[in-house]
Amino acid sequence: MPIMEPNGVERFRRELKRLGVRVVGTHFSLKWKCAVGDLNLGYTMGSDQIWTDYVGNRLPELEVYCEAYKQRLASAWGGEVKEGPSGTRYVVKGDGSRFLLHDLDKQQLRDWIVAIEELQHAVREYVTGD
Numbered sequence: 001m002p003i004m005e006p007n008g009v010e011r012f013r014r015e016l017k018r019l020g021v022r023v024v025g026t027h028f029s030l031k032w033k034c035a036v037g038d039l040n041l042g043y044t045m046g047s048d049q050i051w052t053d054y055v056g057n058r059l060p061e062l063e064v065y066c067e068a069y070k071q072r073l074a075s076a077w078g079g080e081v082k083e084g085p086s087g088t089r090y091v092v093k094g095d096g097s098r099f100l101l102h103d104l105d106k107q108q109l110r111d112w113i114v115a116i117e118e119l120q121h122a123v124r125e126y127v128t129g130d
Contacts, residue, residue, distance in 0.1 A: 008105070008106040008109045008110075009101065009102070009109065011106075011109070012109040012112070012113070015113045016030065016113075016116075019032070019113070019116055019117065019120065020032060020033070021041060021116060027043050027044055027045060028043060028044040028048075028101065029042075029043035029044075030042050030043065030116075032116070032120065034120070034123055034124070034127070035123075035124075035127040036057060036059055036062065036123070036127060037057050037059075038057055039055075039056065039057050039062075039119075039123065040054050040055055040056060040057060041055060041069075041116055041119070042055060044101050047100065048100045048101040048102045048103075049098035049099070049100060049101075050091070050098055050099045050100065050101055050104075051090060051098065052070055052073065052089075052090045052091045053084060053088040053089070053090040054088070055069060055070060061126070062123065062126070065119055065122040065123055065126065066119070067081070067089065068118070068119070068122065069115050069116075069118070069119040070089060070090070070091050072111075072114075072115040072118060073091045073111070073112060073115050074091045074092075076108065076111035076112070076114075076115065077091070077093075077099055077104070077108050077111065078093070078094070079091050079092055079093045079094060079099065080092060080093075080094060082096065
């Protein structure tokens with residue numbers, strides 16, 4: 001069953017498309033093709049749990065930008081960035097549980113778009129050396 005308004009997911013999808021971010025597969029996997037390859041911006045699992053553990057594309061030089069992106073999301077959503085047993089870092093609520101896509105309000109979805117725009121800008125600057 002597709003997620004529709006009122007929480008703004010359809011608008012969020014349109015904004016993602018405007019930014020060149022693809023929604024791939026059945027797990028709402030967000031991908032942005034940039035000069036260094038596909039960048040993973042997060043995905044959902046289970047009951048719309050948002051996972052950010054694989055944000056990036058495994059290029060160590062982009063890790064600082066990916067960490068800033070996760071910190072931006074955590075701050076905007078009222079959560080924090082935690083480190084998992086395998087060393088991956090991800091965004092969670094203060095109690096350690098995952099955010100759910102269908103629970104994000106319009107402002108939180110807008111904050112996600114802003115975080116993506118900031119990450120895109122940083123990566124473009126890195127690639128061009130500006």
